[in-house]
Structures are given as C-alpha cells and as structure tokens.
Amino acid sequence: MGIFNNLYKEGPGVSKNEKELKGIFLFLWIVRNNFFKLIILNFMFIFSCIPIITIGPAVKAISKITMDLARQTPTSPLSDYWYEFKQDFLKSMIIGISVNVIVTAISIAIYYCFSIAQSGDKMMLAFTGILSLVLLYVLAASMYVYKSLGTIDLPLGTIVKNALLLVMMTTKQLFLVIILVVIPTAAFIIFINIGIPVFAMWQFVYNSLVTSIISWGVFKKSIVKEETVTTES
DSSP, X not given: OOSSOOOOOOSOBOOTTSOOOOHHHHHHHHHXXXXXXXXXXXXXXXXXXXXXXXXXXXXXXXXXXXXXXXXXXXXXHHHHHHHHHHTTHHHXXXXXXXXXXXXXXXXXXXXXXXHHHTTTOHHXXXXXXXXXXXXXXHHHHHHHHHHHTTTSOOOHHHHHHHHHHHHHHOHHHHHHHIIIIIHHHHHXXXXXXXXXXXXXXXXXXXXXXXXHHHHHHHHHHHTOOXXXXXXXX
C-alpha cells in the first residue's frame, strides 16, 4: 500500500494488458510522437509566464500536460494547456508566488552568507551549505506539488505535506533530476549565448517532461495501489 489512497480521476488510460514504457524509452517515444507540439508548448509556457505572477499557473499547466504524457494518458498538449492554465488559476498563482518568495529569500541569504564566508568565516560557510540544502529541498518539494496538482484529488495542505515527505523518500530520483535537469539548465545559463535559443525552443518543456517521468515513477510506488491508473483528459 502506498502512503496515499488511489485518488486519480476516472477516464481513459493505459490498459493493464498494454506494455507500459519507462525511463528513456518513454521519453524518446513521447518526443518522437509530439516533437513539434512540445516546441510550441515551450513557447506557450514562456508567453504565459510574461506577467510574472502567472508563473504558478503556467508551471501547473505544463506539469499537468507532461504528467499526462508520462502516464501515457490521452491528451492534446496545445489545447489542454490553456484549459489547465485557467483551471484552479488562483490556487496555482498563490502557490507560484509563495514558492518564488521563499526561493528568492533563501537565495539572497545564501548570497549574503557566501559573501561573508569569503573573508574566512567558517561558520558562514557552513550556513551557506545548510541554506543551499534547504533551497534544494524547497525546489524538490515544489516539483512534487506541481506534479500533484490536477492529477491527485487532495486538499492543497495534504499535497504539500506529502510532497515534503516524498523529498525525504526519493533521494535517488532527485539525484537523477540534478543530473538530467539542474546541471544542463545551469550550463545553458552560464553559456547564455547558446542557452537563449535552447531555452526558447526546448529547455522548459524538456525539464517538465523529464521531471514528470521521474515523478510518475515515484507516484506509482508511493501513491497508486492498483495496476491500472486512469484520469480525465
């Protein structure tokens, strides 16, 4: 039994008699069948983030679409994106603002502590390390929150609590996220001349798809009790 009940909505899904793709094979299958749609989806995500305060709904929408793709659930990425963007708009906007405020505050604290640590203050260096771990924890928990929204029928408080627990239970999967998502993203930010076209065409949807595939594997082990999982498209 998982740490949650089976809380997925009914609808078309993958039959238990149908072979389910996993990992890199699932990623390649999704990209092969939706390549140009994914590029357009990346542009749509960037456009819908322009007002800044809509980052939360935009992340929630692209997370829901890529979660459906990862679950091999029938979905129309382009039309469903705007539906998911408007669905629970206020709730996802509040989540987005909250996450951004927390991440910004921790990042400023890290910068401040590291600046002092450069003068040889070992305690501040230790604080820098601790705050960096806290930042990673918050980002990982927010990932699970966004992957849960629109997919799992639970109150927001319960979703947040479960996300915090999942971070502690899934260090191996989060290490994959660092290797496959965090490091490439950081590299493109450092080499911005190459990074700008990559971010514009691909990186956001790539990040969301990879984290959705990883998160779906986590959810199947920790959340789902039954072999066949279904959801409304």
